[in-house]
Amino acid sequence: xxxxxxxxxxxxxxxxxxxxxxxxxxxxxxxxxxxxxxxxxxxxxxxxxxxxxxxxxxxxxxxxxxxxxxxxxxxxxxxxxxxxxxxxxxxxxxxxxxxxxxxxxxxxxxxxxxxxxxxxxxxxxxxxxxxxxxxxxxxxxxxxxxxxxxxxxxxxxxxxxxxxxxxxxxxxxxxxxxxxxxxxxxxxxxxxxxxxxxxxxxxxxxxxxxxxxxxxxxxxxxxxxxxxxxxxxxxxxxxxxxxxxxxxxxxxxxxxxx
Amino acid sequence: xxxxxxxxxxxxxxxxxxxxxxxxxxxxxxxxxxxxxxxxxxxxxxxxxxxxxxxxxxxxxxxxxxxxxxxxxxxxxxxxxxxxxxxxxxxxxxxxxxxxxxxxxxxxxxxxxxxxxxxxxxxxxxxxxxxxxxxxxxxxxxxxxxxxxxxxxxxxxxxxxxxxxxxxxxxxxxxxxxxxxxxxxxxxxxxxxxxxxxxxxxxxxxxxxxxxxxxxxxxxxxxxxxxxxxxxxxxxxxxxxxxxxxxxxxxxxxxxxxxxxxxxxxxxxxxxxxxxxxxxxxxxxxxxxxxxxxxxxxxxxxxxxxxxxxxxxxxxxxxxxxxxxxxxxxxxxxxxxxxxxxxxxxxxxxxxxxxxxxxxxxxxxxxxxxxxxxxxxxxxxxx
Amino acid sequence: xxxxxxxxxxxxxxxxxxxxxxxxxxxxxxxxxxxxxxxxxxxxxxxxxxxxxxxxxxxxxxxxxxxxxxxxxxxxxxxxxxxxxxxxxxxxxxxxxxxxxxxxxxxxxxxxxxxxxxxxxxxxxxxxxxxxxxxxxxxxxxxxxxxxxxxxxxxxxxxxxxxxxxxxxxxxxxxxxxxxxxxxxxxxxxxxxxxxxxxxxxxxxxxxxxxxxxxxxxxxxxxxxxxxxxxxxxxxxxxxxxxxxxxxxxxxxxxxxxxxxxxxxxx
Numbered sequence: 001x002x003x004x005x006x007x008x009x010x011x012x013x014x015x016x017x018x019x020x021x022x023x024x025x026x027x028x029x030x031x032x033x034x035x036x037x038x039x040x041x042x043x044x045x046x047x048x049x050x051x052x053x054x055x056x057x058x059x060x061x062x063x064x065x066x067x068x069x070x071x072x073x074x075x076x077x078x079x080x081x082x083x084x085x086x087x088x089x090x091x092x093x094x095x096x097x098x099x100x101x102x103x104x105x106x107x108x109x110x111x112x113x114x115x116x117x118x119x120x121x122x123x124x125x126x127x128x129x130x131x132x133x134x135x136x137x138x139x140x141x142x143x144x145x146x147x148x149x150x151x152x153x154x155x156x157x158x159x160x161x162x163x164x165x166x167x168x169x170x171x172x173x174x175x176x177x178x179x180x181x182x183x184x185x186x187x188x189x190x191x192x193x194x195x196x197x198x199x200x201x202x203x204x205x206x207x208x209x210x211x212x213x214x215x216x217x218x219x220x221x222x223x224x225x226x227x228x229x230x231x232x233x234x235x236x237x238x239x240x241x242x243x244x245x246x247x248x249x250x251x252x253x254x255x256x257x258x
Numbered sequence: 259x260x261x262x263x264x265x266x267x268x269x270x271x272x273x274x275x276x277x278x279x280x281x282x283x284x285x286x287x288x289x290x291x292x293x294x295x296x297x298x299x300x301x302x303x304x305x306x307x308x309x310x311x312x313x314x315x316x317x318x319x320x321x322x323x324x325x326x327x328x329x330x331x332x333x334x335x336x337x338x339x340x341x342x343x344x345x346x347x348x349x350x351x352x353x354x355x356x357x358x359x360x361x362x363x364x365x366x367x368x369x370x371x372x373x374x375x376x377x378x379x380x381x382x383x384x385x386x387x388x389x390x391x392x393x394x395x396x397x398x399x400x401x402x403x404x405x406x407x408x409x410x411x412x413x414x415x416x417x418x419x420x421x422x423x424x425x426x427x428x429x430x431x432x433x434x435x436x437x438x439x440x441x442x443x444x445x446x447x448x449x450x451x452x453x454x455x456x457x458x459x460x461x462x463x464x465x466x467x468x469x470x471x472x473x474x475x476x477x478x479x480x481x482x483x484x485x486x487x488x489x490x491x492x493x494x495x496x497x498x499x500x501x502x503x504x505x506x507x508x509x510x511x512x513x514x515x516x517x518x519x520x521x522x523x524x525x526x527x528x529x530x531x532x533x534x535x536x537x538x539x540x541x542x543x544x545x546x547x548x549x550x551x552x553x554x555x556x557x558x559x560x561x562x563x564x565x566x567x568x569x570x571x572x573x574x575x576x577x578x579x580x581x582x583x584x585x586x587x588x589x590x591x592x593x594x595x596x597x598x599x600x601x602x603x604x605x606x607x608x609x610x611x612x613x614x615x616x617x618x619x620x621x622x623x624x625x626x627x628x629x630x631x632x633x634x635x636x637x638x639x640x641x
Numbered sequence: 642x643x644x645x646x647x648x649x650x651x652x653x654x655x656x657x658x659x660x661x662x663x664x665x666x667x668x669x670x671x672x673x674x675x676x677x678x679x680x681x682x683x684x685x686x687x688x689x690x691x692x693x694x695x696x697x698x699x700x701x702x703x704x705x706x707x708x709x710x711x712x713x714x715x716x717x718x719x720x721x722x723x724x725x726x727x728x729x730x731x732x733x734x735x736x737x738x739x740x741x742x743x744x745x746x747x748x749x750x751x752x753x754x755x756x757x758x759x760x761x762x763x764x765x766x767x768x769x770x771x772x773x774x775x776x777x778x779x780x781x782x783x784x785x786x787x788x789x790x791x792x793x794x795x796x797x798x799x800x801x802x803x804x805x806x807x808x809x810x811x812x813x814x815x816x817x818x819x820x821x822x823x824x825x826x827x828x829x830x831x832x833x834x835x836x837x838x839x840x841x842x843x844x845x846x847x848x849x850x851x852x853x854x855x856x857x858x859x860x861x862x863x864x865x866x867x868x869x870x871x872x873x874x875x876x877x878x879x880x881x882x883x884x885x886x887x888x889x890x891x892x893x894x895x896x897x898x899x900x901x902x903x904x905x906x907x908x
Contacts, residue, residue: 018815027822034833038836040477041477041497042505049474184443184444194693223335273893274894277887287879289876300703518842
């Protein structure tokens with residue numbers, strides 16, 4: 001366990017030291033800041049635009065950071081041959097991979113919490129009300145989504161090269177909502193075998209869009225927080241996919257000749 | 259081997275320093291694109307298609323993105339299958355939304371600022387048409403112009419302040435993009451989506467929220483594409499619809515920016531005239547209407563066929579532009595009539611007619627002005 | 642007496658072409674074709690959905706033509722960006738740049754070879770993706786073929802522009818940063834420039850701000866997709882030359898600056 005924690009810490013330290021996280025945060029802030037300096041016709045209380053733009057930029061930036069960070073962990077260790085001394089120590093491959101995952105998630109949390117802090121400061125500056133319960137659920141579900149993305153990127157980085165793993169993870173992240181909406185629309189139009197395929201795709205692919213509560217957070221004045229049962233179901237759903245991807249990655253990692 | 263950059267570097271720096279000249283030259287010659295992409299009818303058709311629904315927020319065009327945003331923002335984020343028909347609204351004037359309380363043209367005669375409307379003393383509106391000459395037969399040009407810009411829901415929510423909401427009394431029965439449980443094959447994934455995304459059962463009344471929250475999107479659309487005339491028009495309409503002097507001033511400023519970026523866009527001058535007229539600035543509004551009429555007449559193809567709505571030989575004139583030009587001509591003539599009397603108004607109308615020949619709405623207006631001062635005077639409210 | 646030397650010995654290919662070939666071979670062998678395949682799969686998926694759902698009207702067909710072209714151009718730019726930004730950092734990291742530059746290859750030749758290869762990779766991807774995004778969709782409205790040719794020509798110029806900016810950015814900042822920043826410039830450059838121009842309207846320093854906005858690379862100037870899908874005729878010679886001048890001129894400018902930075906860099 002200690003080995004995993006040490007590895008996680010080294011991933012976090014490296015992510016923070018390389019300043020990439022700060023750079024992503026900074027670039028996102030410049031974008032949001034630039035948009036918010038526009039005078040929107042002297043109308044006060046326009047909250048939805050700020051929420052929508054800020055939350056979208058922040059969640060996309062965090063997702064891409066997580067994908068890049070997670071996808072390059074294993075290939076880089078092999079490429080730079082730093083994995084050999086590491087595995088020569090009494091660290092099992094499971095601990096190694098768990099440590100990597102924990103490190104990536106800590107870096108994601110660091111990045112996202114930086115964003116959220118700034119988002120709240122911005123909201124206070126604009127005198128906007130925050131629906132704390134809904135906002136907390138939004139943050140929690142985003143972290144669940146990052147967990148699924150990180151494990152998916154681990155898996156993909158074990159079966160294809162780094163660029164392809166990053167590209168495919170990004171494509172999957174971006175098109176996730178399309179898959180969900182397309183399935184409902186075309187289901188009635190396709191033959192029976194295709195219906196079965198669609199149903200399989202819906203259950204076998206993680207529907208990342210289910211972890212995105214941003215639309216309710218944008219229109220927060222109308223929507224109450226999600227019931228605990230829904231939050232519980234989403235947690236189980238996310239953990240199930242993350243576990244499967246983690247186990248597949250572990251299996252591939254264990255088989256990889258050093 | 260290392261080389262000294264020398265002269266190429268100097269050339270590069272000089273060229274870079276001068277590059278804004280080239281950028282400016284390109285901006286000053288905007289592309290004429292927009293005849294299909296900015297056409298509201300085509301926009302509705304493509305955004306109602308299955309592909310648009312499947313793609314959700316994915317759009318390669320900012321105008322289309324705003325179409326989606328408008329639907330979502332007015333319904334507190336709920337994704338309904340797009341269902342508004344602006345084309346039918348502008349052609350028939352019959353715009354009642356399913357479950358909406360009455361026609362969008364019903365309004366208070368006391369606050370009506372449209373010189374083409376007729377309100378009887380007993381308060382009964384007949385919405386005199388200047389195109390057909392028959393009471394209540396068709397919407398007036400200004401109604402059509404407004405219907406081309408704003409859907410009934412936009413009108414209904416225009417006066418809500420940010421954060422305010424209104425619950426409909428009746429269900430509209432319009433289908434949501436995320437289906438109801440009994441129509442969804444996805445089982446618990448569908449349940450989760452209905453719980454996580456803004457969704458409500460179409461058979462129950464839903465909530466409308468302030469449309470003014472959309473204004474930043476229109477602002478952003480014009481920044482992203484300063485030639486997006488429709489974004490300037492609808493943005494100004496939202497501001498006008500708030501019925502506050504401060505916002506009317508903002509609307510005029512916004513339109514002035516649009517005019518600076520698109521000097522030939524006569525529609526912007528019409529809208530500016532309408533708002534100035536609401537502000538009681540008759541001279542300035544007449545000036546704007548006359549500029550609009552002048553620019554519009556210069557651009558209107560001679561062989562425009564109103565019945566088909568398109569011109570085979572021209573790809574730059576739509577029936578929306580025809581509606582806006584008609585509004586510009588009517589507003590110009592009627593403002594002159596109100597300020598200076600029937601004679602000067604008739605002369606102006608005939609000048610317009612002499613410039614561009616046969617324009618049916620203008621002909622109808624001339625006939626009515628010629629038919630007698632009393633009848634024509636009864637058509638329009640004094641400002 | 643022979644002026645041409647030994648006729649048996651073929652002239653050595655230019656170092657620029659050698660580097661271009663090496664990059665292309667490497668691109669095809671292991672890296673970016675994966676990304677291209679992924680993008681192609683997306684197009685296939687789109688085509689399948691089109692087949693199932695059907696196209697209800699001409700406006701929707703045109704919308705899909707526009708979407709297909711926009712996606713093809715977007716993905717081609719992403720591929721060019723990825724190829725261009727990784728060339729120099731990867732060579733530096735793997736230290737393969739040292740033996741290469743120890744040979745009689747000038748740095749500008751090295752840079753030009755990399756630029757040419759990145760542009761060519763993007764153009765190959767563009768050709769494939771264009772066919773996938775454009776050909777299968779029924780064209781139910783009228784379109785002008787010459788406008789399409791102009792659109793494609795300017796897109797290829799765009800790719801050269803992306804490649805030159807990618808090389809420059811990768812010389813100035815870490816790889817990931819150069820990818821992120823360049824992506825923002827490519828996809829939001831027009832909005833950033835428009836934002837500066839709109840904010841400067843009526844202000845004291847309006848004309849200065851407008852001038853500054855002109856320095857933001859605006860790829861929208863090189864995008865005629867809307868003109869084509871609106872069924873409009875091609876650009877006149879002046880408009881076309883202005884746009885070509887903008888794309889080619891700035892590509893040259895950024896390559897020259899990249900060369901200056903690269904020449905001063907100790908490896």
